[in-house]
Amino acid sequence: MPAPAYLDFEELPDYSPSESVPTPRAEHVFSLFQKKQKWASLYMLSYAKSSSSLPMLLQGLELPCRVELDLSKPTQIRKVTATVEVAISSVEWAGEMATTTEDASRANGRIFYAKEHVLWDSNSNSDTGQRASLQGRHTWSFNVSLPKEVSFSDKSKDVYPTPPSFTEPSVPVNIDYRVRVSIKHGWMGGKSSLLGRFGYLPLDIADPPSPLRTMVYQEASGYLLGPDADPEGWQILPSVTTKGTLFSVRMTEIKATLAIAKPLCYSLNTPIPLILTLESSDRQALDVVSQPSMIHLHLARTLSYRRNPIQPTNDTPRHTDAVGPVTAAYFWPEAPPGIDGEHSSGDSPNKRVLRGEVLVHRILKPSFTFARLTVQYQLDFFAFEGPGFVPAVPSSSANALIPIPLISQPIKVVARRPPGVLARSFAPPGSPDLSILVASTQQRNIILFA
Incomplete structure (x- = not known):
């Protein structure tokens, strides 16, 4: 799969904050x-x-x-x-x-x-x-x-x-x-x-995860606890509702709630844990949209550059100049082990809970603002779309070159992981390779000037 043209493929060095001063080689x-x-x-x-x-x-x-x-x-x-x-x-x-x-x-x-x-x-x-x-x-x-x-x-x-x-x-x-x-x-x-x-x-260090998530990473075993058991470790975003047509027969509504692992600062080559909760009175619609191929969430990069210098204290650009997805998330049904060792699920007849991950690719530049140039990142969640379900309001239209996300959550990307914390993937065997970059044919770049 071709990589986005806007990415820089210079090879970054492997660097661990637990090392002593590295040696030029x-x-x-x-x-x-x-x-x-x-x-x-x-x-x-x-x-x-x-x-x-x-x-x-x-x-x-x-x-x-x-x-x-x-x-x-x-x-x-x-x-x-x-x-x-x-x-x-x-x-x-x-x-x-x-x-x-x-x-x-x-x-x-x-x-x-x-x-x-x-x-x-x-x-x-x-x-x-x-x-x-x-x-x-x-x-x-x-x-x-x-x-x-x-x-x-x-x-x-x-x-x-x-x-x-x-x-x-x-x-x-x-x-x-x-x-x-x-x-x-x-x-x-x-x-x-x-x-x-x-x-x-720059070698800025990511903020450490919650104590419970840190313990799971350090022990290299166990399962990440969700927001109910580890409220300190998750950012729950406001719910959004998607309306659409199911099998070209009837209109239905899906309520989606996205939780992102905190803090919202991640190092390169790190998977970001996600939890997506879907709710609807239409059980058949839930079965359709809870398929991994129906869920579209990207780590995207926003590039802003303008004629007037950006103030160092202003973290939010006044205008979006160029936006492009970098990597795509993958979701799977939640099934954490229960007390008896059996797998349980947060699902109910009118609810589906899915776990997911999106990778902060190692070739990305860290987030930064300098004078007239800003590079920032966000997680963009789009309307469900695929076989059997057509959203009433598509994520893009003939008049909008940039897909419009239902949810967009800014995050910060830095070079180094927290000392003693090596985040690992929890995706089940057979999951797609999360390091594959979004195809360049999916890019939507607009250049504007302030």
Whole structure:
């Protein structure tokens, strides 16, 4: 199944909060060539899975780097610098956002963070004060680190948490992390530039689940208790009623109540437990809509970007710019073990209770707001629709390109799970693979500007 075009498939590192400080393990090389001879290289030792992935820096850690020149003949090298740059750019903001610098290649976005490392300066490294000629191999080392917070503009007092890197082919807004090596050589002001891009991942930790749910996860056995037994562990959302036609014969009503495991902050690669209660006086309708194929719930991403900066204290964007489902939930009949060891159910003649899960896929970016760009997530529950049941009000229409959910609950996505808590799936054997992304043909993206 094809994946949504808007997702970024850079490989994120495996990271556990129970680990000590992780060790960089993948080396990446960016080089300049002259007549097929490599003469300047930038090496990064990163936390990515492999050298073929984008170099990755984790919050609070350092990215060891080195610049290496391999000069086959004496060459006048005036200065070598390595500048860590972080910029936000957009094709729509090209004229407005451009930063005027002496290097035209840098004017492709607003650089909101820059730190220069002077690796070699002939004026300070030459005893005679003459321009130094270098030959052979020369190496200079430095470390890349980033602050926890950055300011979007020198004129603005607004400070934001340093955002994750964000580069997606179908989205015209990018947050670009890079190391720019500048080599000034010769007497006539010659200069060569070498650019190495890297990714950045904030390491915020998800809030711990309820004590009862934590105990089930830690013991790796048992069953998650529902809202009646573990009220601290569930957010019960207001009920919604769906009207529809059953088998093209009669109108019927279904009352649906969705419960989501609290707290509503989840780490990457974590299944979100769900409980869906369906009630109706029409038992046949209950049998039809309680089939897993009839229930449509997605983890969706909302992308907002606008011309005016977003205030850091405003967690809710004023406008929705782009919405797309990421992963689909799966539901199955509730059947927790009873006291006697037999399986019981919360079902009754006029009620069906189903358990469900939706996965926070590991390739997602954490939730964040930075200046003019916001990435948020929500759980969207849509009207029942499938063989035997047609909703009176469909979830979408000819005039609505975005499906309209019956329930939409915002959640927060972060990179790290709580210490000592490893959430596991409770889906029964034979359940679909929850890591499969929603097909790109199901995307409904609208681009608006505030």
